[in-house]
Every structure is written in structure tokens, then in C-alpha cells.
Amino acid sequence: MVILQQGDYVWLDLKTGEEFDVPIGTVVTLCDSGLIQVVDDEGNEHWISPQNATHIKPMHPTSVHGVEDMIRLGDLNEAGILRNLLIRYSEHVIYTYTGSILVAVNPYQLLPIYTAEQIRLYTNKKIGEMPPHIFAIADSCYFNMQRSNKDQCCIISGESGAGKTESTKLILQFLASISGQHSWIEQQVLEANPILEAFGNAKTIRNDNSSRFGKYIDIHFNKKGAIEGAKIEQYLLEKSRVCRQAQDERNYHVFYCMLKGMTPAQKKDLNLGQATDYTYLTMGKCTVCDGRDDLKEYSNILSAMKVLMFTETESWEISKLLAFILHMGNIRYRARTYDNLDACVVLHSPDAVTAAMLLEVEPRDMMNCLTTRTLITRGESVSTPLSMDQALDVRDAFVKGIYGRLFVWIVDKINAAIYRPPTGETKSVRKSIGLLDIFGFENFTINSFEQLCINFANENLQQFFVRHVFKLEQEEYNLENINWQHIEFTDNQDALDMIAIKPMNIISLIDEESKFPKGTDATMLYKLNSQHKLNTHYIPPKNTYETQFGIQHFAGVVHYETKGFLEKNRDSLHGDIIQLVHSSKNKFIKQIFQADVSMGVETRKRSPTLSSQFKRSLELLMRTLSVCQPFFVRCIKPNELKKPMLFDRELCVRQLRYSGMMETIRIRRAGYPIRHTFTEFVDRYRVLVPGVKPAHKQEDLLGTCQRIAEGVLGRNGDWKIGKTKIFLKDHHDMLLEIERDKAITDKVILIQKAVRRFKERTRFLKMRKSVILIQNIWRGYYCRKNYRAMQIGFLRLQTLFRSRKLTSRRLEAERLRQAEEEKLLYLMTARRAKAEAERKHQERLAVLAQEEAERKRREQEEARRKKEMMEEVEKAKQEPVNDSDMVDKMFGFLGSPNSFLARRGRPQKALR
Numbered sequence: 001m002v003i004l005q006q007g008d009y010v011w012l013d014l015k016t017g018e019e020f021d022v023p024i025g026t027v028v029t030l031c032d033s034g035l036i037q038v039v040d041d042e043g044n045e046h047w048i049s050p051q052n053a054t055h056i057k058p059m060h061p062t063s064v065h066g067v068e069d070m071i072r073l074g075d076l077n078e079a080g081i082l083r084n085l086l087i088r089y090s091e092h093v094i095y096t097y098t099g100s101i102l103v104a105v106n107p108y109q110l111l112p113i114y115t116a117e118q119i120r121l122y123t124n125k126k127i128g129e130m131p132p133h134i135f136a137i138a139d140s141c142y143f144n145m146q147r148s149n150k151d152q153c154c155i156i157s158g159e160s161g162a163g164k165t166e167s168t169k170l171i172l173q174f175l176a177s178i179s180g181q182h183s184w185i186e187q188q189v190l191e192a193n194p195i196l197e198a199f200g201n202a203k204t205i206r207n208d209n210s211s212r213f214g215k216y217i218d219i220h221f222n223k224k225g226a227i228e229g230a231k232i233e234q235y236l237l238e239k240s241r242v243c244r245q246a247q248d249e250r251n252y253h254v255f256y257c258m259l260k261g262m263t264p265a266q267k268k269d270l271n272l273g274q275a276t277d278y279t280y281l282t283m284g285k286c287t288v289c290d291g292r293d294d295l296k297e298y299s300n301i302l303s304a305m306k307v308l309m310f311t312e313t314e315s316w317e318i319s320k321l322l323a324f325i326l327h328m329g330n331i332r333y334r335a336r337t338y339d340n341l342d343a344c345v346v347l348h349s350p351d352a353v354t355a356a357m358l359l360e361v362e363p364r365d366m367m368n369c370l371t372t373r374t375l376i377t378r379g380e381s382v383s384t385p386l387s388m389d390q391a392l393d394v395r396d397a398f399v400k401g402i403y404g405r406l407f408v409w410i411v412d413k414i415n416a417a418i419y420r421p422p423t424g425e426t427k428s429v430r431k432s433i434g435l436l437d438i439f440g441f442e443n444f445t446i447n448s449f450e451q452l453c454i455n456f457a458n459e460n461l462q463q464f465f466v467r468h469v470f471k472l473e474q475e476e477y478n479l480e481n482i483n484w485q486h487i488e489f490t491d492n493q494d495a496l497d498m499i500a501i502k503p504m505n506i507i508s509l510i511d512e513e514s515k516f517p518k519g520t521d522a523t524m525l526y527k528l529n530s531q532h533k534l535n536t537h538y539i540p541p542k543n544t545y546e547t548q549f550g551i552q553h554f555a556g557v558v559h560y561e562t563k564g565f566l567e568k569n570r571d572s573l574h575g576d577i578i579q580l581v582h583s584s585k586n587k588f589i590k591q592i593f594q595a596d597v598s599m600g601v602e603t604r605k606r607s608p609t610l611s612s613q614f615k616r617s618l619e620l621l622m623r624t625l626s627v628c629q630p631f632f633v634r635c636i637k638p639n640e641l642k643k644p645m646l647f648d649r650e651l652c653v654r655q656l657r658y659s660g661m662m663e664t665i666r667i668r669r670a671g672y673p674i675r676h677t678f679t680e681f682v683d684r685y686r687v688l689v690p691g692v693k694p695a696h697k698q699e700d701l702l703g704t705c706q707r708i709a710e711g712v713l714g715r716n717g718d719w720k721i722g723k724t725k726i727f728l729k730d731h732h733d734m735l736l737e738i739e740r741d742k743a744i745t746d747k748v749i750l751i752q753k754a755v756r757r758f759k760e761r762t763r764f765l766k767m768r769k770s771v772i773l774i775q776n777i778w779r780g781y782y783c784r785k786n787y788r789a790m791q792i793g794f795l796r797l798q799t800l801f802r803s804r805k806l807t808s809r810r811l812e813a814e815r816l817r818q819a820e821e822e823k824l825l826y827l828m829t830a831r832r833a834k835a836e837a838e839r840k841h842q843e844r845l846a847v848l849a850q851e852e853a854e855r856k857r858r859e860q861e862e863a864r865r866k867k868e869m870m871e872e873v874e875k876a877k878q879e880p881v882n883d884s885d886m887v888d889k890m891f892g893f894l895g896s897p898n899s900f901l902a903r904r905g906r907p908q909k910a911l912r
């Protein structure tokens, strides 16, 4: 026994012996005592005694926290795969790879992983570069289409409710976003969905929005990779749902939407009430569907119809037919007996009248058609009554016939809007991505003809998958002499041979019996038994009373109830009904029945049965798929309750086992899923090794391939060289692509560098030239300007200098002259002064002489006067005198006043 420690992860095999029980992952919580306590992935505790030590096995580290690609799982068994999906699911990680196959576990809740940002993140990425995602598959489809110039297809499989339709829509959304601007055609392609879902989807116990038909959407891309159009192929609509629904199931969504969304006036015109009023809508006792807003859906349908060019009249005619179906379902019969024959009559009711009115036929004709049948015996036509059961069958067949044809017409109408037939020009360049969303394997309590067809389709797809993944792979390895481990896988070819390929196969026997006039379901079963009872894939009825036979399908045994097989397979409407349609004034119903009306009675009898039509369309589909490069998305339904975060281990193991996931992982791990011819390889990856010439110039292609592979993947890498091809693992492809991207990016950068350098240099040189020119001009201008300024300056300076020089010279001259003058002046002055002084001296002498003379004279005068005065005084002393005489005498003595004054001044002047 392994020595365990607390916290170790181990596998616990409870060995219950149940078919879908596999070991569960556990963590050791106690191991001190002899017993070991472990807690499993579902939270249950287990005690393991040493005797039960074989029940536990150590877990590989890759299984502890899970891996993105299950090829890398160390525990390569169902338990490992299951736990890997479980732990990722519990972390809301719903996508996991198995090589390039995507496993998607339905989250049953809206996860924030489909935003525009996510689209951007996954655009132009290699598988494995980002965590697994449906967008990564879509991107790879698109990238591969562009890279290899080959059509691609994506096969989305899984049980009802596993998420196929959602995955298809997500891929479409991704392709529409990355392929270009949102064009009108893209919008039209996207808008086809609401219409198809309204008319082809219904609430079932497994899925609230179950597609009751298969579809293959082929999206066409033009040379630039933009969506150019699309074509929708539909397969096997479940028509019986129009008349019958199981408990808790609904009829097709469109009926409920119409009754919720129509205006009262419209409803009045069609005499319609509410869903609960109609037998055809209430058989499952369920008219509402949680989480669906029928009212809103109705407006979506109408707007989608507008986008897809349905005219107002056509929309109204469709409503009329839907209303007709509802009224037909409400028609009541009463059993009668005529001439000992079981017969019936239609009870008069507003529904019957309205139905006839909507069909625009005579009410009487319609009632006759619903209650009698015209037989032609020996050239004569005889009308025989129908029993009530037969009449109900006729009515239901009529209604199913209308709905089935209406659905085909709608798909054709959509195709008319979105399909652009290839022209000579576009044919060679147009590439496509096909999305196959087809009903999963079905195994109900009672399985009928429809289930046989559905399971037949799934056998075909499984065979395609097996062929692609296993058979072709092994064949190719042998052909190319590749040494590899041979993997055993479950091939469903034998089952397929028995159902539809080998002579006297089940489908052909059913067909034959359907055309045989006296054929019944019992005779058919008898023939099936006698032909196939020894086949290991056939399970005959246990006794002669049992009406069931079984088939061992790849996904398990399914028992089919043969009652009604032939009728369903014939899928033909009685001539009376066709006649009734022919007599109708309603052009629309005539249009949808056009093919039947134009056929004669005999041709109609020989018209292909449902199974042969289905087989043919499946063959066409398989042919289309076989020329495409396929991608596979395996959707897994985690629980039957449509609940988030609930993982039903058994249910998941069953789906994994039946989808061949184990073998897929084994073969993917052992094999080499990526292969290129030498030419392709060299041309694509020669950039990785310097100096490798293109393939057409190579003499040794194999050697060159080897050189490139060794250079990039290493000499000891697990890749192989065959006779014409090189074989690689998924991760090699990724590595090569990443390296190629890098190398091309480097080269692109180099080219960009050179181009940019050249461009920039040219620009620079041009700029430099211009700059130099500008500089030249500027400098010239500037220098000239400066020169002129300088010149003026110099002139001024010169002038100034000269003027200063002249001035100084002048001043000097002046000074000299002045000095001379001064000298002269001085001399003159001196001379003059001397002369003057002489003169003055002379004058002085003269004056002095004069003054001397004067003084002498005055002294003489004075002396004279004094003598005169003395004489006068002497005389006066002898005579009396008055005052005035006195004054006059004084003045007479002194002289007149003026002369007195004049005399006073003279001596001053003389003094100067």
C-alpha cells in the first residue's frame, strides 16, 4: 500500500459494479490511525481500511488541479477526464481541449466570457495560446480557411440540451465580428436564427429551447475574408410535435409567441384566443416556459422577418396557416356507423368554420376530406368513410404536412435572402465554414421512426469522426511508413452498415415495406428480424407479440417501437387532401404545396419516402463534410435539471464514453494529428531557417523538411517524416506557427526598418536640402541685411571718425590758431597794454601835468577868490545884507547849483 500523508490526492474506486461508475478523486484528511479518512470530490467522507487498500491509487499531479488539454493528463482514463472536467467546471471553466477537439460543459448560466473584449483577445491566436474557448475554435476555423484556402467545418455534437445551438450561435457571432464591418448580409445571416428557432425549437423536458431539427449553416467568405453569404440546410423537423407534446413540453415557440404578441385586431381577424384555448398547445399541460418572453420573442421574429425580406403579406399568410393549424386541433368528431362501417362526422363549431375560412376552401369540402377517403378501384372512384381514429390521423397528417412544408418554405425564403450563388468569378476564391448543429443521440422510453433517423444521423457523424480521427489516421500512418503505436478504437461502421449501407439494410427494408401496398408495421418487423437476427448489432423482439426491435448503437442500445413506422416513413398526404389544397383560393398554401399539387397521383405514390430523403441529404452532408477540414466541439450536459454548478458524474461519463472521448485522447496523444506535405511544409516554414529556397526550387524536399523540423522542433522531438508528408503533434504545430509568426514579424520589422529608414532618410535628405536652401537664403538675406546695417554703421562710424578727426584737427588748428591769436593777442595786448600803459602813463603824466596845472590854476583861482572874498567880506562888513541875498551871494560864490554838482563829479572821474 502507498504511504499516504494528509493532503495527498488519491483515486478511490468504490467498485459498485454500476455501468457508469468510475473512480472518484479524493483528498486524504486523516491517516494517523490504521484507517485512512478521505473526502471525495462530492464532499463525501470515506474510511479505508488496510484490507481495502486496493481501492485507492495515487493521483497523478496533472489530475490534482486539472489541465487545459486533456492529452497532457497523466491519468489517461475516464476518471481522469471526468475529474478534469469537474474541477474546471466548479471554477466556472467550461471549455477544455483534447488536442484540437473542444469539450464544452453546459454552464446553464450566463458567464462573462463572450464579450467583445473576449472576441478581440481570441482573434488571430493559435489554439493553445489562450485558455480553451469556443472562440478559439472559431478563430482556428477562420485562420485555417485563410491559411490553407480550404473549406472548414465545425461539427458540434452532444445530447439534447448539451449546448450545441448556443455554441453554434457563439461561433457565428465570432465569425461575424472578426470577418469585417457589420454588413447587411452579416446581419441577415445572424437574423436567420430567431426565425429558425421560433419555428423549429420548442421547450422539452431536456431543454427549454430544444432544436427539433438539424441544421448545417454554410457561411461563405469572399477573397478578403468577409462574409459574403450563407446557406442553411435543414434536416428532419420533428413534425409530430405540432399535434402532440409529451408532459411538460410545448409545441413550437412560434404558436405561443404569436398568441402573446398579436394585436387584438389581428387576433380577431384570425379568430384567435389564448394558448390555453388550443388542444395542440396544451397536450403537455404547459403553455409557458420559464425564462422565455414570448411577447418579446414575437417582435424579434417580426423584425428578423423584415430583415430577411419576408413581405407583410407573407408574414400574414404564415400567421393564417398557424392559426389554421390551431383551429384544426380544436375540431371535434363524433363516431358514427354507416352500413356497418365505422365512420365519423365533424361537429359543427366556430373552429371548423374558421379553419375552412382560413384555408379558403368550402367548409363542406373540408369536412368531407377530413372524414372520408376516395379510393380508386378498377378506374372508379369510391368514397369510403373514415373511422374516428383514422379521421384524427388524417387531420393530424394534414396539419403536420402543412407545418413541415411551411418550415421548408421558410428556410428556402431565408436562403433566398442570404445565399448568393457563386459566379464564375467568385467560385474559385469563395471559401466556407460550415457549422453543423444536429440533434444528438436520442434514447427515450418509447422511441419511434424519428429516433431511428436521428440516431442514424449520429451514427454517420460518429463514423465521420472515427474516420477522421482514427481510421484515416491509421491508414495514413501505414501508407507513409510511420512507426506508431496502434490504438484500438470502437468503430461503428458495422452498425452503420446494418442500418443503411449494406444490401437489405434496415432503412431499405423499411422503405421497401412502405412502398409495398400490403406492407404493415408487423410485416416490416418480420422482415427486419429474418434479415438481421444474427447481426450482433441487432436485438430482435423477445417474442412474436413484441413490436419492438433494438439496435446496438455506438452510444448504447436503443429499442424502437415499430407501430406507425411505415406511415411516418411514407410521410405522404392522401390525394383528397392534396385535392382540397388544390381547390383552395389561398395562393400561399398552394405555393407551399406546389410540388405535391403539380405531381400526379401515381407520381406521388412513388415519391421518395422520408427515410430515403433523409438518407440522401445525410449522404450529401457527409460528402460536404469530407472535403472540409473538420473541427469538433463535444458538448456535455452536466445534469438533467438544467441547473448551474451541478455535475452529475454518471451522466457525464455516459456522454464521454459514447462520444469516444477516451479513444480520442489516446489516439491524439499517440498519433500525429498535424500533417503537411513536404512542399506545403517547406513553403510555410522555410522562413524559420535562413537561406532555405522555396519548395519548387528545392532538389531534396525531404532533407529540407528535416532540416527545418530539426532546427525548430529539435532532433529528438516526437515528430515523424513519412514518404510524402511530415507528421507533427498539436503542440508542434503551435510552436511552428508561433516561431513562424516571430520570424515573419522579424522579417516584417526588418523590411519596415529598411523602408522606414529609406523613407526617413529620403525625407531627411530632402529636408536637409530644403533646410540648407532656407539657411542659404536666410543667411544671404541676413548677411546682406547685416552687411547693409554694418555698412551704414561703418559709414556712420567713418563719418563720425572723420568728423571727429576733422573736428579734432579743426580744434587743433583752432587751438593753434587760437594760441597764435592768443599769442598775437597777447603780444598785441601786451603791446597795446604797453602802448596804453605808455599812453596812460603819458595821459597820466598829462593829467598829472594838467592836474598840476589845474591845481595851480585852482590854487590861483582860490587864491584869487579868497582874495575876492576877503575883499567882499571886507566890503560886506561895511554894508548890511538880507538872507536871500546871502544865498545868492553864496551861490554866486560857489557858482550855480548845476555847475556845483558838475564840479563835484569831475574829480571822481578823474580818479578812475
Ligand SMILES: Nc1ncnc2c1ncn2[C@@H]1O[C@H](COP(=O)(O)OP(=O)(O)OP(=O)(O)O)[C@@H](O)[C@H]1O
Pocket: 106, 107, 108, 109, 110, 111, 158, 159, 160, 161, 162, 163, 164, 165, 166, 167, 207, 208, 209, 210, 211, 212, 438, 439, 440, 635
Ligand atoms: N455557453 C453557454 N452559456 C450559457 N448557457 C448555455 C450555454 N450553452 C448552453 N446553455 C444553456 O443550455 C440551454 C440548452 O442549450 P442548447 O439549446 O444549445 O442545447 P442543444 O444541445 O442545442 O440542445 P437540442 O439538441 O435540444 O437543441 C440553452 O438554452 C442555455 O440556457
